Amino acid sequence: MKISTFKRHVVESLKSLKRNGWMSVAALSAVTVTLLLVGILFSILMNVNKVASDIENDVQVRVLIDRGTNKKQEAKLKQNLAKLHSVSKIKFSSKEQELKNVIGSYGKEFKLFGGDDNPLNDVFVVSAKKPEQTVTIAKEAKKMKHVYDAKYGGASAKKLFNIVDNIQKWGIAISLLLLFVAVFLISNTIRITILSRKNEISIMRLVGATNGFIRWPFILEGAWTGLFGAIIPIIIVDLGYVWLYGIISNSLASTGYSLLTPSVFLFQIDTLLILIGIVIGAIGSGISMRRFLRI
């Protein structure tokens, strides 16, 4: 293809976008709305996913320390625990704190067991890097000196893993469905606009245009439609995300869970939206034309 021809195709595609007026507006707005839905739902799904995995990661091993262990030995134990490569965080909780938790859950009668009557142990609360590692950590910890017992929530943790797993599975299923729907709807819209120009295409063929020559401006026009259609969704998703991130992050702060960082996440989702728009616009356009280019 000559450069002048390529230039012509680009110019032609933009002209055509303009001259098709309401048709272009309709196609653009279909792309816009579809990508808006994708943008918003993806943002939600990916954050639910993030929080779910935060929750999953939050499962901890409680390492009960032998009574009578002194500070030095405790420090040693802590070091040993920290050496386990799957450990991400270690927190100390004294038996007095533990008792408070019991009183909080079961009632003031337990106040009787304050001071030296306290039957509880000091505890290291150990977080795993990956939730699957909690079991190993518990096993390893049990073997260590000065460890009375190591527990990791057992059945209730497994149940949580299960729920989180399910949330993530469903999230992926919904995301795929959504992607499929977006791809279909965008290419379908482009197809309809091309169907309505069947006549024009047949005239082009009749005056000696090759399929490639006919196809290029349409493909570019599809790509423009996708690109321009991604603009508004990107703006809305970006602004909305930054705004909601501020609000929700705040209220999540105390829990230790967090949403995806806007700077990284928005870059990803923006790229996704633009890519879907351009690629599907262009391909949808190219494929829809084949029907008319046979004769």
Place this chain on the structure above:
Amino acid sequence: MKISTFKRHVVESLKSLKRNGWMSVAALSAVTVTLLLVGILFSILMNVNKVASDIENDVQVRVLIDRGTNKKQEAKLKQNLAKLHSVSKIKFSSKEQELKNVIGSYGKEFKLFGGDDNPLNDVFVVSAKKPEQTVTIAKEAKKMKHVYDAKYGGASAKKLFNIVDNIQKWGIAISLLLLFVAVFLISNTIRITILSRKNEISIMRLVGATNGFIRWPFILEGAWTGLFGAIIPIIIVDLGYVWLYGIISNSLASTGYSLLTPSVFLFQIDTLLILIGIVIGAIGSGISMRRFLRI
């Protein structure tokens, strides 16, 4: 309008649907895919909502019974609790059972407190009909004879309410977004197909057709497109729901939570899909035509 004219419009709309070939197929499949998305996401959202409110309803008031209360007095207390009209279920849990829970959560040291050393109380676990009523129930219970204390989870319950509330709020927001998107995409698709028939419409006007005469077959065609476009989504959603209901209900059985009953829920969602299809198809069609009927 004469009956023969109305008949003509119906016949004409079906004929036109057929003769527009690929254009009709494209419009139909856009409606199909959109309604499929709506059907699936709505099913998920409404069930998440249902389970969330099941969870919310699961919050219970623990009524601690004075030590030394005899069986008869306990039965009397249970009757009194049952009289509260907001109470849905009462379960007895002896102090031995309660101790087991403590041991389960905090360690075998508490075994020391078995038998007569058990500092815990017998408990009536009372479920409220509506979660907001837990607070009232607790208050009422506290005033009753032989009641040592009545607790309803306090902060942790409020946190749960909060989460559930949030899930429900987001669910509604997503549903509305989805409805808006569906309405827009369907009417937009119909609009594009009508835009592509601008020429035909202007010819109709030129040979003396009134706006009403022109409009009816288009409106009906839009309605058919919506109706036929709802068929596949309904089949998929119905079969898929019944299938997943079987699987998920089973695994939920132990928790006491449940999904929406297929017979009722599917009737609602099917109706919703058909309504969206027909109404938006017809209205979208009618509105899109206005532009061409001015001149």
Place this chain on the structure above:
Amino acid sequence: MIEFKHVFKKYPNEVLAANDFNVKIRQGEFIYVIGPSGAGKSTFIKMMYREERPTSGEIKVNDYELQKIKNSEIPFLRRELGIVFQDFKLLPKLTIFENVAYALQVIEKDPETIATRVNYVLDLVGLKHKVDAFPNELSGGEQQRISIARAIANKPEVVIADEPTGNLDPDTAAGIMEILERINSEGTTVVMATHNSQIVDQYKHRVLEIEDGKIVRDQTEGGFFQDED
């Protein structure tokens, strides 16, 4: 009755296609509109059925004053006119039968009457055997004759034909002229834009000549006269 009073028409692109048209066409007249390509013949005709609106001036068609007519009345005006369009304007997705029937369905005739009448006019233009074809399955001349058939289907008071023989061979054109002559003799007004000088010479009628947006001649059979106000 069709009357133009000081009618001007300037298209948005500044082309002045009607420059002070003053014409009166009486009920039952037969009038040719001639003139070079781009003179303004179609514009003149399009203003009669309100496809185009004049920039200024008054147009009266039958009892409708077109500068005052409401949008909702336009269909009723057009039903009194049978229009043959220069570019045929057949509905591409309707069969020939349905295309002609359409003009009768809009006035809510009952289906039997429509069928009879459609077959009759299709027979008149010699295309009865094409009832079930679609417009794109017809030759140019055949499409033109369908357009003519549709125009006369509901027995309009006025037939407005824009170049109705442009795609017809001389014999077929003569056949169409016979039809127009006959409905004219039954009282129908006929306005016909044409380039066909043979026809204008053979079937003598009033001739209106337009050139470059101006009426330069308004001549009854055999003689000249200046158009009165």
Place this chain on the structure above:
Amino acid sequence: MIEFKHVFKKYPNEVLAANDFNVKIRQGEFIYVIGPSGAGKSTFIKMMYREERPTSGEIKVNDYELQKIKNSEIPFLRRELGIVFQDFKLLPKLTIFENVAYALQVIEKDPETIATRVNYVLDLVGLKHKVDAFPNELSGGEQQRISIARAIANKPEVVIADEPTGNLDPDTAAGIMEILERINSEGTTVVMATHNSQIVDQYKHRVLEIEDGKIVRDQTEGGFFQDED
């Protein structure tokens, strides 16, 4: 050079529009195709540029054997032909300039050459002042002339014109005939379907008459002869 050998064309609806066509048109010839409406003239012409495929028989156009040609070769065949369509076939969303330029863009001429050539042919057909108009802003005859301008724009070896004067007044039609005569005298083959008997009489050339799908006459200027195989 265009050659039809035992060409039959039956449309899906059983209409036999070409019944054993045997015709040879030599490079540089000027030939009229005449016959009544619906005879098969356009079908004959459409088969030359492969808009329609014959049901059986052989067609040779320049060096292309149309029964063997691959789909991807069709555009190159068409570039050697300049075609005036009976229904104009202008691209509605391109301006007049762009419409004519399109035929030159497809052969990747450089923009300056295109501009010069387009202005030249638009001037020839008398529509240079309409370069920026869109097709729907032109009169019927103007559109027809644009179609003619586009057909001759890339100096094709063969010009195929289907009813190119149907919407033109006699004077403008004469102008178009002068153009066709001139490019023919420069060596271009001209095939022209027409209903205009005045033109056929005035500009004498070979005449091919089709009636009801059969070639009933193939007559060089002034005399009859039967078409040889």
